[in-house]
Amino acid sequence: MRKLMVSVVLILIILSGCSSEASLTNDEKVTELVNSYLEALESKDISAMVKYTDDLRFPNKEEQKKQYSNIEEEITDTKIVEIKEISETEFEATVEISSDGNINELTFPIQKQDEDWKIIVGQDF
Numbered sequence: 001m002r003k004l005m006v007s008v009v010l011i012l013i014i015l016s017g018c019s020s021e022a023s024l025t026n027d028e029k030v031t032e033l034v035n036s037y038l039e040a041l042e043s044k045d046i047s048a049m050v051k052y053t054d055d056l057r058f059p060n061k062e063e064q065k066k067q068y069s070n071i072e073e074e075i076t077d078t079k080i081v082e083i084k085e086i087s088e089t090e091f092e093a094t095v096e097i098s099s100d101g102n103i104n105e106l107t108f109p110i111q112k113q114d115e116d117w118k119i120i121v122g123q124d125f
């Protein structure tokens with residue numbers, strides 16, 4: 001009996017380690033997404049910026065990538081100010097972006113699209 005209990009415990013430990021991604025809350029997933037996007041902005045990782053966003057200004061990802069390649073702005077620092085849940089499928093992220101000596105505070109909607117979360121950029125206010 002003791003051997004069976006040890007085996008069950010080991011199986012549970014192994015299974016819980018495998019499902020860590022699935023156990024993230026929406027809040028944690030969105031925070032992770034925003035942090036990854038901000039890192040991509042600072043390092044000018046165009047592929048990552050395109051991956052994390054749905055940019056409404058461009059008809060497709062290729063055009064988005066082409067236009068992002070032309071960005072000359074030097075982003076030196078970024079930080080999350082606030083992330084708040086609007087609904088189960090929508091959040092809002094307020095971030096500070098320091099570029100060319102200026103600090104700008106921007107707010108982005110974040111939406112769940114299929115199984116992925118995307119930062120929505122290029123919207124008109």
